[in-house]
Amino acid sequence: MTIPYPNSQPVPPIAAVSPPSGAARPRVTFLGTGYLGATYAICYAELGYEVLGFDVDADKIAKLNSGEVPIHEPGLDELLRRNLAAGRLRFSTDIAETADFGDVHFICVGTPQRADGMGADLSYVEASVTGLAQHLTRKSLIVGKSTVPVGTAEWVEQLVGKHTPSDLGVEVAWSPEFLQEGFAVDDVLRPNRIVVGVKSEWANGMLYAAHKGVFDLAATEDREVPLVVTDFATAELVKVAANAFLATKISFINAMAEVCEAAGGDVTQLARAIGYDPRIGNRFLQAGLGFGGACLPKDIRAFQARAQELGAGEALRFLHEVDLINLRRRTRVLQLSADLLGRRSGPAGPDFSGTRIAVLGATFKPNTDDVRDAPALAVAGLLHKAGADVHVYDPQGAENARRAMPELNYETSMADAVTGADLVCVLTEWADFRNADPVALGELAAGRRVVDGRNCLDATLWTQAGWDYRGMGRP
Incomplete structure (x- = not known):
């Protein structure tokens, strides 16, 4: 039976569904054990499900099975070891074993930007859907969780139909993820909403059963988790629309920072004032270096590209400017650095030859080791290209940063990075940097000059300690 969508019609009641495996609860698999898949697999085992994580990367699977999380995410390593020991969780490189194990298969692989376009x-x-479908021997549900262009779920349905016998009755659904790096464990166990795109009562019931652990936990904590049951297209659009909105809000306040710099205003006070308006809110109104990471930059570009394909490109033209504003913040750090050091900019930009610069932060945000499209690391690279002797320190991301940019110098402490520096650039808002003692650091630096790329420092405190301070969009 097909559920009568769109959502203007009532959502039918969710019927109880017995897992095809015969288990009491659906057995779940997560295909792809990167940041998304590993986090979900571990957290769903914590919720009491039998879980199998699959990946083609044998080294990653070996680490996970030995209790080692290949990413930095607070609280995840303890949950991994606990659930491996409990026998609810294991990882495999065997796709046939994965197909045989699961009732609900979540697709959690990466969807990077294409090399030849946006x-x-x-x-x-x-690859993951085709490989799985070819080994299925009973009815199951394949659920997309990766962030994809609208229309992907229908295409996945066609792939499944091509590679599985029709009498198996394998179905497809879509349920986007909304993880925030640094807060991902809570985002899985205590989500602020669950969105599912389904076509049948059976798929709806299976997904409800697969999420029942989340609802049960919420009930014990006297919380509600909103459930949005919708069609494929809407479920796919929810994630990219959310990311586009967040990117727009961040770029908006950074555009205001540019205006504040020209007019002599203070963007931190401006953001505080407009954030009191409940229609606007104060979240994501922190002007600074801009957004990065594995999601927002590539997702807003892919959203624009898909809108063009659908003939709705004009509707998302503003996202191009959002992207440009974001990228301009990186070169703004170079301009502020040149101003502090008294360096003039030529046609090729400022020349920092003979200057030692400490870069505090390499990850795109704190509480992660992720340096993918990280503004902090990009700025460090730009400073290096401009001739600076760059010394980088990051509490968690140094090894990933070294692999991405081996030409930079990496230090094992903030003190080592700052020692002898003519300029300090704070580019990721780690608590260690926000709470650093400017007097003590001033004793180590060759010159007390600081660029606060995240507006995370106490400007008064640093100025009183003798530092020449420059923030983003601040006088």
Whole structure:
């Protein structure tokens, strides 16, 4: 039976569904054990499900099975070890074993930006779905969780139909993820909403059963978790629309920072004032270096590319400017650095030859080791290209940063990075940096000059300690 969507019609009641495996609860698999898949697999085992994580990367699977999380995410390593020991969780490189194990298979592979354009590369989705479908021997539900262009779920349905016998009755659904790095464990266990795109009562019931652990936990904590049951297209659009909105809000306040700099205003006070308006809110109104990471930059570009394909490109033209504003923040740090050091900019930009610069932060945000499209690391690279002797310190991301930019110098402490520096650039808002003692650091630096790329420092405190301070959009 097909559920009568769109959502203007009532959502039918969710019927109880027995897992095809015969288990009491659906057995779940997560295909792809990167940041998304590993986090979900571990947290769902914590919720009491039998879980199998699959990946083609044998080294990653070996680490996970030995209790080692290949990413930095607070609280995840303890949950991994606990659930491995409990026998609810294991990881495999065997796709046939994965197909046989699961009732609900979540696709959690990456969808990076295509090398030849702005669109999303769906080759990992295709490989995982095709590989899984070819080994299925009973009815099951394949659920997309990766961030994809609208229309992908219908295409996945076609792939499944091509590679599985029709009498198995394998179905497809879509349920986007909303993880925030640094807060991902809570985002899985205590989500602020669950969105599912389904076509049948059976798929709806299976997904409800697969999320029942989340609802049960919420009940014990006297919370509610909103459930949005919708069609494929809407479920796919929810995630990219959310990311586009967040990116727009961040770029908006950074655009205001540019205006404040020209007019002599203070963007931190401006953001505080407008944030009191409940229609606007104060979250994501922190002007600074801009957004990065594995999601927002590539997702807003893929959204624009897909809108063009659908003939709705004009509707998302503003996202191009959002992207440009974001990228301009990186070169703004170079301009502020040149001003502090008294360096003039030529046609090729400022020349920092003979200058030692400490860069505090390499990850795109604190509480992660993720340096993918990280503004902090990008700025460090730009400073290096401009001739600076760059010394980087990050509490968690140094090894990933070294692999991405081996030409930079990496230090094992904030003190080592700052020692002898003519300029300090704070580019990721780690608590260690926010709470650093400017007097003590001033004794180590060759010159007391600081660029606060995240507006995370106490400007008065640093100025009183003798530092020449420059913030983003601040006088």
